[in-house]
Amino acid sequence: MSPRPSSESGSQAAESVERATLSYGRSPRRTSLAWKNLTDAPIRTTVSLSGIGFAILLMFMQLGFLGSVGDTATVVFNRMDCDVVVRSQDYLHLYDPSSLPGDLPQWLEGLPEVRQVVPLDIGVTQWQNPLDHSFRAIALMGIDLDEPAFDLPELTPATRAQLRPTGAVLIDDASTDDFGPSDGIKFGPADIGRTTDVAGSQATVKGTFEMGTGLAANGALLSSRETFEELTPGRRGNRVSLILVTLEDSENVEAGLNAIKQRLRSLGGPASQAHAMTLNEVMKAERLQWYFQTPIGLIFGIGVVLAVVVGGVISYMVLASDLSSHLSEYATLKAIGYSNGYLVRTLLTQSTLLAILAFPPSLLMAYVLYYLTSHYSHIPIRMTTTWMFLVLGLSLLMCNAAGVFALRKLLKAEPASLF
Known part of the structure; x- marks a missing residue:
């Protein structure tokens, strides 16, 4: 007759069964509950992915x-061939730069660290559409024809000679059709020789150039400084918008910048209030200005935040609905010993899968919309690696945050009360 097992042996056996049950729940070979929840109802999952993908x-x-705001803010600076930019203390943005004393370039030319000083006039004027005679705001840039401020292949000696007569201009071929190109689409050779009204004076198109426009102005003109004075409302006298400085030693910009700042302080008066910055510093400041201190930058920035909030709400609704439909199954798992930690991991895994599955088609659609928007609006919108990783991170964050909120109902529920 075999001996009866002691109560201690029975307790050990029960513990072994419990450990086996829980270890099965932790086994890496188990079927993924999160994945089964998604594939169990393919139509509902497709609808859920569509909402999160949106x-x-x-x-x-x-x-x-938002990226196009920064890109278009520096499109003109990208064409400047200089190391240091001197601008007024009242500078707001590129098309509202205020002005500096017109004799300031001569004072800077005498510095041994300086190789070249180039004045640049820039502002906004009124262009009359030659087709419908309506007026549009257009950017106007006045350059010294002997020392152009921009590195543009179109500014050949022959073209600069054509710009010497007062009223002669080049027009950016990226200017929108609101300005009246002859073919109704884009400015080109057919527009050369056309004359129209600009701020009450006559301007004649002598050719086109390629620079790109921005959100502050949908079109741009290039002229001599004398023509700029003629085509700009009001008279500024002996003033200049920006001063572009090229240093003798471009590798040691800091030394040249300090010399320019010292000269400005020594001049006293309005000149001492001018700000000298490296070209990179100016471009960074211009982007920040457009991002945080203009309505359009703030609108797109808030739009990103709202998109995350909308995505979080959609994700919460998806996960909460799925949780409600499988609440009895989750309760059964809790009743047989599965921990809350396991259920949390399951739901967060499911939310992560939703974000990962919704991301690729959304990325592909974004590429298509970027192309169409750039093509029809003439505003450059480009996909960057930064945007891709940022959106992926935000997608995972909003889905998992929604999963955490959806878990509250499950963690507070008692299995016995669900049947």
């Missing part, structure tokens, strides 16, 4: 527009 696409578009 939120991801919205983030891509808002970030794309």
Whole structure:
């Protein structure tokens, strides 16, 4: 007759069964409950992915527009061939730069650290559409024809000679069709020789150039400084908008910058209030100005935040609905010993899968919309690696945050009360 097992042996056996049950729940070979929840109802999952994908696409578009604000803010600076830019203390942005004393370039030319000083006039004027005679705001840049401020292949000696007569201008071929190109689409050779009204004076198109426009102005003109004075409302006298300085030693910009600042302080008066900055510093400041101190930058920035909020709400609704439909199954798992930690991991895994599955089609659609928007609006919108990783991170964050909120109902529920 075999001996009866002691109560201690029975307790050990029960513990072994419990450990086996829980270890099965932790086994890496188990079927993924999160994945089964998604594949169990393919139609509902597809609808859920569509909603989350829409939120991801919205983030891509808002970030794309925000990026275009920064890109177009520096499109003119990218064409400047200089090391240091001197601007007024009242400078607001590129098309509202205020002005500096007109004799200031001569004072800077005498510095041994300086190789070349180039004045630049820039502002906004009124262009009359030659087709419908309506007026549009257009950017106007006045350059010294002997020492052009921009590195443009179109500014050949022959072209600069054509710009010497007062009223002669070049027009950016990126200017929108609101300005009246002859073919109704884009300015080109057919527009050369056309004359129109600009701020009450006559301007004649002598050719086109390629620089790119921005959100502050949908079109741009290039002229001599004398023509700039003629085509700009009001008279400024002996003033200049910006001063572009090229240093003798471009590798040691800091030394040249300090010399320029010292000269400005020594001059006293309005000149001492001018700000000298490296070209990179100016471009960075211009981007920040447009991002945080203009309505359009703030709108797109807020749009990104709202896209994350909308995506979080959609994700919460998706996960909460799925949790409610499987609440009895989750309760059964809790009743047989699965921990809250396991259920948390399951739901967060499911939310992560939703974000990962919704991301690729949203990225592809964003590429298509970026291309169409750039083509028809003439505003450059480009996809960057930064945008891709940022949106992916935000997608994972909003889905997992929604998962955490959806878990509260499950963690507070008692299994016995659900049957």
